[in-house]
Amino acid sequence: MTSEGRFVQPTIPQFDGHYNHWSMLMENFLRSKEYWNLVETGVTTAAEGADSSETILKKDTANDIWDSLKQKYQGTTRVKRAQLQALRKEFEVLHMKAEESINDYFGRTLIIANKMRIHGEHLEDVVIIEKI
Known part of the structure; x- marks a missing residue:
């Protein structure tokens, strides 16, 4: 079949x-x-x-x-702003761990970037690439 x-x-x-x-x-x-x-x-x-x-x-x-x-x-606008601010901070301090593979780090970076976009952040691809 x-x-x-x-x-x-x-x-x-x-x-x-x-x-x-x-x-x-x-x-x-x-x-x-x-x-x-x-x-x-x-x-x-x-x-x-x-x-x-x-x-x-x-x-x-x-x-x-x-x-x-x-x-x-x-959530309310205030809650959304607070969530976005927390995501911005998480993105800013994000770094690759010593035991972490490139793929895992890449995945973590994209997850945070996508969450930021969902919360209304206009995040250029070049910013994500530079972070990686």
């Missing part, structure tokens, strides 16, 4: 603490499955056979859960 004609199933985006990036990926995923309207309009009854004692964040609808995640992880 060949894999021709088969579609690769998208994976469900895992929440990693970066709400803006995750929410964009998750919204696209839900729209591709035509489930986004459940988040927008909500579903107030539990699915048949579902354990009603297990509610996510004790919210009644998908919309409530989405808004709760947004409020908790997107």
Whole structure:
């Protein structure tokens, strides 16, 4: 049996603490499955056979859960600025450890740079290259 004609199933985006990036990926995923309207309009009854004692964040609808995640992880402007400032400091003091491989250091540098960009920092590629 060949894999021709088969579609690769998208994976469900895992929440990693970066709400803006995750929410964009998750919204696209839900729209591709035509489930986004459940988040927008909500579903107030539990699915048949579902354990009603297990509610996510004790919210009644998908919309409530989405808004709760947004409020908790997107944060206020003040929180975002503080997070960005911490990331700037982390980037500034970042250096390669003696036992660290180039690939590991490169990866750590890109992770911090991407987090900074997610938080709104305009970071030129040349700055990242110079850091590496």
